[in-house]
Amino acid sequence: MSNSLDEMPLSRPDRYTLAAMQAKAALPEKKVRKEQWRDLTTTLVLPLLTFAIVIGVWIIVQQKFATDLPTPLDTWHRAVTLFSDPFHDAGPNNKGIGWQLLYSLGRVLSGFFMAVIIGIPIGFLMGMSNTFAKAWQPLIQILKPVSPLAWLPIGLLLFKAVNPSAIFVIFITSIWPVILNTASGVKAIPDDYMNVAKILRLNSFEITHKILIPATLPHILTGMRLSLSVAWMVIVAAEMLTGGVGIGFFVWDEWNNLNVASIFVAIFVIGLVGISLESLMMLLHRRFDYNAR
Amino acid sequence: MNYYLSLEGVDMNFQTQKGTFKALSNVNLKVNQGEFVSLIGHSGCGKSTVLNIVAGLLQATSGGILLENHEVNSPGPDRAVVFQNHSLLPWLTVYENVRLAVDKIFYNQKDNEERHQWTLEVLHLVHMEHALEKRPAEISGGMKQRVGIARALAMQPKILLMDEPFGALDALTRAHLQDSVMEIHANLGNTVMMITHDVDEAVLLSDKIVMMTNGPSATVGEILDVKLERPRKRLELADKPDYNHYRAEVLRFLYEKHKKAA
Incomplete structure (x- = not known):
């Protein structure tokens, strides 16, 4: 539950603070343009500089210490090859990187949605009933810190197939943040809202869909966002173990082929997909967060 | 005589870790239809408890509430509440x-x-x-x-309950809202019960000021009928002797007879 607190949106926009007003106080136009120019340089040039330095270090390390590493140029060429035909399909062992990503995303999303469907009701029960919360809290506290990969053998035993097992691992990964954030969201509903409901004599169906759900939605979405980013990390490791088509196994396979340039490309692409998932969830969050609007 | 709203011997006990806390003891109050009643008292005297019992959000330990001669003990839209923090x-x-x-x-x-x-x-x-x-x-x-x-x-609502509705507002905004409430009361003639700790607000708005003694076992100390003509204008009233007399009555109750140990 601790992480849900850091992720909680600020209840008040800070646009009324003195600092914010000072920043917005009228500046001469020339100065404004200068400020904008400086903003552009800092947001664009500084990151590029960091990239350049890292590539520089990479080149030095490659030449002096680890000649097995591919050079940045090799990696670039490899990336061009991989992305020239990302969706080629020559049988189960030879699919383009686009397919690998889609298969992994498919597993992540299936496990994630199952966790959402099952986790939200459990979270609601925990938030609404102290008895239920007391009964479940210790079990969840014990299971939450366990690496989801520890569940992979259990999945294999239960489902006798690798694909459902990987989805099962993602399900386990995603369910804890969903449950805990939903529960803390329900607990955080002010008594006043419930008093309003009582005075209006709302029935339990109306209370649920007019008060509980809208009041909890921002917390639920925070839980979903946390789950999804962790799930994307876990799928790579899970697929390395399960094999099959998927970006995790792709990494492992290319290692077995000693094709390290591909691994670098994959790392970069995994990162990009991760950012995209995160921003997608942020968009969704902003859409439904009444505090942020 | 039948009253519109009547509180009959209301007691309220809360169970705390240190045992039973007697918040209210034998609160009796009669309100006529269309009356504007203020409850005033030091903080912690149980004003809000009285209002919440009338609203049905709290159940009295003994005694009860009659609204148009029917007992009410659960919340409902006939007793709408304006909460202090708007909710x-x-x-x-x-x-x-x-x-x-x-x-x-x-x-x-x-x-x-x-x-x-x-x-x-x-x-x-x-x-x-x-x-x-x-x-x-x-x-x-x-x-x-x-x-x-x-x-x-x-x-x-049959009765509008306001729990320190302007407590969190600055003085100027509060004055505007008081004027609005007077205007609405003049137009609709609602029965209103308002909690306040602002003496001027109580005198300006009310037909009846209910002054509560300090808790524990708080109860109605005195009831002051405010017979100022309506519509009331705050500027004109400021110089009127009756207005100042009513003010002084309330102040005397709060600061002489039932001074709170700060």
Whole structure:
């Protein structure tokens, strides 16, 4: 539950603070343009500089210490090859990187949605009933810190197939943040809202869909966002173990082929997909967060 | 004589870790229809407890509440509450917050268009028709409280309960809202019970000021009938001897007879 607190949106926009007003106080136009120019340089040039330095270090390390590493140029060429035909399909062992990503995303999303469907009701029960919360809290506290990969053998035993097992691992990964954030969201509903409901004599169906759900939605979405980013990390490791088509196994396979340039490309692409998932969830969050609007 | 609202020997005990805390003891109060009654007292004297019992949000340990000769002991729209911190639902717009109440209460009596019109009408009463599509986070504290009042009025309550409705507002905003409440009371003639700890507010708005003794075992100390003519204008009243007399009465009660050890 601790992480849900850091992720909680600020209840008040800070646009009324003195600092914010000072920043917005009228500046001469020339100065404004200068400020904008400086903003552009800092947001664009500084990151590029960091990239350049890292590539520089990479080149030095490659030449002096680890000649097995591919050079940045090799990696670039490899990336061009991989992305020239990302969706080629020559049988189960030879699919383009686009397919690998889609298969992994498919597993992540299936496990994630199952966790959402099952986790939200459990979270609601925990938030609404102290008895239920007391009964479940210790079990969840014990299971939450366990690496989801520890569940992979259990999945294999239960489902006798690798694909459902990987989805099962993602399900386990995603369910804890969903449950805990939903529960803390329900607990955080002010008594006043419930008093309003009582005075209006709302029935339990109306209370649920007019008060509980809208009041909890921002917390639920925070839980979903946390789950999804962790799930994307876990799928790579899970697929390395399960094999099959998927970006995790792709990494492992290319290692077995000693094709390290591909691994670098994959790392970069995994990162990009991760950012995209995160921003997608942020968009969704902003859409439904009444505090942020 | 039958009263519109009557509190009959209300006791309220709370169970705490140190044992039973007797908050209210034998509170009796009669209110006529259309009367504006203020409850005043030092903080912690149980004013809010009285209001919550009338609202049905708390159940009296013994004694009871009669509204038009019927006992009430659970919350309902006939006793609408304006909460101190407005308690508007932050995900709904101003219009939707009021419409929620209107839809729930008049679903069977009014059709869609009538409910829409009624929502606009009460928002017009509190002068908030310019901000229908704003969300609570986008309007000022005073405006939120206006919408809170509109939502309560929308229920056409038999009695309007206000729990320190202007306590969190600055003095100027508070004055504006007091004027609005007087205007609404003059137009609709609602029965109002308001909690306050502001002596001027109590004298300005009320027909009757109920002064409560300090807790524990708080009860009604004195009742002051305020016979100032309506409509009341705060500027004119400031120089009037009766106004100052009423003020002095309340102050004497609070600071001489039932001074709170600070």
